[in-house]
Amino acid sequence: MSIWTDRHVTVVVSGGIASYKALTVMRLLMKQGAQVRVVLTANAAKFVTPLTFQTLTQQPVVTDEFTLTDPTHVVHVALADWTDVMVMVPATANLIAKVAQGLADDVATTTILATTAPKYVIPAMNSHMWANPATQRNLAQLTADGIHLMTPATGLLAEGYAGQGRLPEPTEIVAWLTNQVIDAATDLPLHGKKVLVTAGGTREMLDPVRYISNRSSGKMGYAMAQVAREMGATVTLVSAQTALPRPQGIQYIQVTSAAEMLKQVEQAFAQTDILVMAAAVSDYRPAQVVTQKIKKQAAEPGLTLHLTETTDILKKLATQKQNQYVIGFAAETQNLLANAEKKLAAKKLDLLVANDVSKPGVGFNGDTNQVTLLSPYATPVTTAVLPKLAIAKAVFKTALEHGIASKN
Template sequence: MLDGRRVLLIITGGIAAYKSLELIRRLRDRGVRVRCILTKGGAQFVTPLSVAALSEEKVYQDLFSLTDESEMGHIRLSREADLVVVAPATADVLAKMAAGMADDLATTALLATDKPVLVAPAMNTMMWSHSATQDNLATLKRRGVRTVGPNSGDLACGEVGAGRMAEVAEIIAAVKGFFAESAAPRPLAGRRAVVTSGPTVEAIDPVRFIANRSSGKQGHAVAAALAALGAEVTLVSGPVTIPDPAGVRMVRVESARDMLAACQAALPADILVCAAAVADWRVEAADQKLKKQPGGAPPALVLSENPDILATLSQAGARRPRLVVGFAAETETVVEHAVAKRRRKGCDWILANDVSPATGTFGGDDNTLHLITDHGVEDWPRLTKQAAAERLAARIAEALAAASPKEPA
């Protein structure tokens, strides 16, 4: 699996840099070609000679070396690899990556690369738990950067806690996992998908609104699962607090009308999955905050019906996505209501789920779904929202593969 692969290893300035020598040796034993960038800090812990001897390659250190740039420019260096590995990844380099800084060869190569990046964080436990480091890591994960570790235990500084760089075997396993995923079939490659997620927010006045109880976890998971199978995904999301899934185009909206317009702008598409909890009604919003009047009655809220996104896009004529999938969040007679909703909306599939308070579905990590199609009802077991999304994405891929170009899925 690893034989013939190319890895660019960036060694930064932490005591864990000594593990990078063993990492190079283990990768080379598996047939991986390893090129290395050694930062100024990294060279305080391991020597360029030892890195070169183990990698059997020139070691790159200086962004402004005329010789290095003429022989192997930093752009080539960053793009001729199949995977970029940063081990150890210090708090400093994670911060620079998150901020898009490029003040040395390592950070310039990271900013210039178009290849996947795997980082193995290593630092003092307080540095690791600091909100700045965690925010930087969350930013990098949203951009698709992979992580391995850190582990907990005794640290070189004498403290105990999280911050130890992952062991070499763990990093090798993460590298193997990446290449196994990249070699996996991508049955939705070349397909375009639009997914809606989260709640919509309908203003009452500048400080109040009507919304639905949706965390966006299921819709975001569906978008990630479709992207993992190769689809080009646009995720149209209402306000949520969860991270953006990697590898998708994000469009953030608030109201139902905004969401419909964003979906229409994202067409044409092969797949549409409407997983958002859209507010059915809206209020003509007041320009100023509505004030309580002593002894007065509450203000009357006149509701108007919002556009029906699923029905509108299911009846979009030539621009209708080839496979339209809706969700039906119900609190009673779940399947029966969903069957009727599918017929009324005109979508191809609908997924019914029980969102009554006892289920904990809204905001929770699990879901129980029933897939309703022309062929009947499939009762799925209770699954994590991620697992349910992967199951749905696989079914979508199967349906599109089985249908001829002119047949509906």
């Protein structure tokens, strides 16, 4: 389930060249399970027709206070009472001014004034209008009234020059809205928890151009971070280099080596409620890093590398552990359960997520995984082959069943 599942969202569209982007915002919310209804100002209807919004939402579009689809209800009050979340996108300088002053002279502003649900404003206007002191006073008033504002983007405007005031892209808007709604939802299972996640394969340098690493894509760790955030946690992601986009709403820390990852994890561990150690940390590093590129030696074919063990991050943290719930990962190619049970005990883990990466569709680089969940509190459970997001949800579900809250 998404944070948007069955949530009632009213989208208020005011008249600007960016009005068409509201269609995509609306569609993205609907894809995540939201029920969407639309209010158009008279000027917005000149940019995008009500029929377009009605066709996509399959709901009547409100454009006139005096159009009575149901004579037993007052239009703006009925819609306001239905609303869980109100989004004004794009919000023009005119709409912002009206809302700041509490005006109610059309169906959009009367609905806004009657709505007690959280309100989110995504402004779009010319850069000079945005910088005008009157607009800034109105924005300050909205903030003082508890209305949430998204900062407009800087870029090419309709007038042909660049400046601040451009409507952010719909994906950015929905990501911002999602994080705002998650922060406000106190009933989510990980609300108030601080989750620290590691991801990706660390790199240990041999020389300025070569390194030792592994096949980890980081996808499982990123899935764990995303699900933790969706469940209400404040999430920090310590990531080795990957090709994945940085997740929204999550503190992101980039590292390269096992030593750098250890440093970041140690610094955050004391303030962490749940540690998810999903990174594939290098077990060995070169005993000495060469400062210049290693060249082939014709007279001496072959190359001998002298390696030394890296610090075992989980093992070291076990000595610092107080009330933290610690989840480890184990990628194995043989004797899965035997090796996993040893790691579970040796590193004092609360939960171990083990997988056999020699199997097809499991582990490195793919979008699916199959894991066995081991803990001191229950018998091992093996999942089906599932998308990594589904695996992440199963991991946190198991952790919650074990009583994460009771450990913090």
